[in-house]
Amino acid sequence: MSDESLAERIETWMVGQMPIIQMHGGTSVVREADPETGEVVVELGGGCAGCGVSNVTAENIRRDLITDFEAVTDVTVRVPSSGDQGASTVEGGRGGELRHETDASNHF
Structure with a gap:
């Protein structure tokens, strides 16, 4: 297995698989990636705010x-x-800290 953490591998995947996020002014960041539970949390920001798609x-x-x-x-x-x-x-539109409006699972 690679020395990279699951979060790092997902970040690398996002750069390669989701360039459209950055192309449209959006950002993304992996907040959690727990290899033991299989749970991953990704946040979108920037141009993704209010985007219809x-x-x-x-x-x-x-x-x-x-x-x-x-x-x-x-x-x-x-x-x-x-x-x-x-x-x-x-690189790849990775974002910094995002501010939450609510704690809803799909929108903040």
């Missing part, structure tokens, strides 16, 4: 992570419902 993107991320990573069994993708922004971005 962000729910489709979120569903694609959920489905593909479960399909592509044997260790992943449950994925939550939080999508901003308003102008929340990631603090800074790096």
Whole structure:
């Protein structure tokens, strides 16, 4: 097995599989990736805030992570419902800290 953590492998996957997020001014960050429980939490920000297709993107991320990573069994993708922004971005649209409006599992 690789020395990379599950979170790092998912971040690398996001860069390669979801470039559309960055191309549209969005950001993404893996908040949790627990190889023991299989739970992953990804947050979208930036241009994803209020985007009409962000729910489709979120569903694609959920489905593909479960399909592509044997260790992943449950994925939550939080999508901003308003102008929340990631603090800074790096390669592939990875985001910084996002501010939560609510604790709902799919929107903040």
